[in-house]
Amino acid sequence: MAKRLFLNEDPRWLPFCEAYAGSLERFAIEVQGVQPTPQQFELYRSTSPSRSRTTVASGHGTGKTTSIANVVLWHLLCYPQSITLLTANDMDQLKATLWKEIGIAIERIRRGPHGWIAEHVEVLANATMRIIGFEDTWFVESKTANEKTANKMAGRHGEWLLIIGDEASTLPDTVLSTLRGALTEQHNRMLLTSQPTRNAGFFWRTHHELAKDNGGEWNNLTFSSLESPLVSDDALKELWDAYDDDERRVRLMGLFPQDSSKHMMSLKVAMRMYGRNRIIKDNEPYGWVVLSDVASGEGLRDKSAVLAARVIGYGDRGLDARRVEIVEIPLMTNTIRSNRIFGPIMEVGEQLDGVTYGVDSGGLGVNVCQDLEDAGKVVHRINWGNPCFQNKNKDRYLNLRAQAMHQAARAAKEGRLVVLTNEHKNTMLAQASRIPKTFSDKGRIRVPPKHSPEWEGMASPDLWDAVCFAFLENLTYVAAQDKSGSVMTLGDRAEEAVESLFAGL
Structure with a gap:
């Protein structure tokens, strides 16, 4: 051999x-x-x-x-x-x-x-x-x-x-x-x-x-x-x-980021969210969401924020791109303890029909989610530190937080996000225009951890966090409006269609 x-x-x-x-x-x-x-x-x-x-x-x-x-x-x-x-x-x-x-x-x-x-x-x-x-x-x-x-x-x-x-x-x-x-x-x-x-x-x-x-x-x-x-x-x-x-x-293009890219959006873009007319018509099948970011309520810098919004669409571009109207901000406080805030949140939703509650459950909010669920409410638990589910977003964003914050900023730039109330306007503008943005090693958009140098000393953006919840890829809503503006669930719509089909029999 x-x-x-x-x-x-x-x-x-x-x-x-x-x-x-x-x-x-x-x-x-x-x-x-x-x-x-x-x-x-x-x-x-x-x-x-x-x-x-x-x-x-x-x-x-x-x-x-x-x-x-x-x-x-x-x-x-x-x-x-x-x-x-x-x-x-x-x-x-x-x-x-x-x-x-x-x-x-x-x-x-x-x-x-x-x-x-x-x-x-x-x-x-x-x-x-x-x-x-x-x-x-x-x-x-x-x-x-x-x-x-x-x-x-x-x-x-x-x-x-x-x-x-x-x-x-x-x-x-x-x-x-x-x-x-x-x-x-x-x-x-x-x-x-x-x-x-x-x-x-x-x-x-x-x-x-x-x-x-x-x-x-x-x-x-x-x-x-x-x-x-x-x-x-x-x-x-x-x-x-x-x-x-x-x-x-x-x-x-293989080019380095521009200096302006260190924030999700500028103050000029944030201001465009105000002073606009409604962007969702009464005859469109939108849904109501009550979004809540929960703080301890012990007089610290973080605040609990609660807002009510109309939501429609599930895409990030095109005809089905998500549109959001912030209708009211009934609560922005650091004086209500987290174990007592369940009641005020539910009160906001009781005024609305077919409402979905989106609550940050990553910390103190988990108990609020449990209270709402025990009361028979439709709850979407938000854990936006988790990775995205959709493949296109897994490749594009480090996690759900980056996805929601980036899509909210993009919606503001494109006129798909409006704020119809002047409640807490200065806070909203200050927070929305200072969210830092960087890229991960794979070019995925990321939001640096809170209190890191990129935040430049800004406290937790609780109000803007709650707004961004509306743009999470997996946040669903119940379409509930008919052409007259009265409430109609999807089941009601199906029943009406059947009755119309067989009306002459």
């Missing part, structure tokens, strides 16, 4: 290296059998040279993950004793996306004209990969980005070292600085890719003062979804219509 050759002993390997070590694009075309897009060509040409520093701000669908997989295999197979370090905030996501793409790329190689070289590669379940026979010196490994792992990775040295940071906009600055400092040899490379989710940090700096245009060493690239042949026109139009201006910049 013939002895198995190691990769460096295989007579085909040196000619392979001579052909492809200097050209990532040629490796993709001839070894994997894929045709790179113009954006991928740009990334490959930037990364191929020794000592390259490449940073990519990218929108959706630009082939970034496929590109990284190609870079990883190119570096592993074309350079002796090479080490490739992959780092990210979310290791599960890295395994589900990049390592899946690496597996697909290896199979492409195996089926191609250089299939022999794939037999020298071993992929392990712990998100590592190595050249058989060189387990400790010729490999690819993945590490979560933190201080401990950064120091360990920075301890790796070698002539052929490549460090790749995925979703680099959210990697800690200390981690990226430490890793950057480990690149001490001539042929060491570093590649950062991310959606450009924040105007600060090491990744942002690589596109500004550390960029080559400003005398730095980083070749900064911007990949727009609008220029990618991998995104269809129909998909682009759908995403463009769904996103607001800030999302379009970050998630489609």
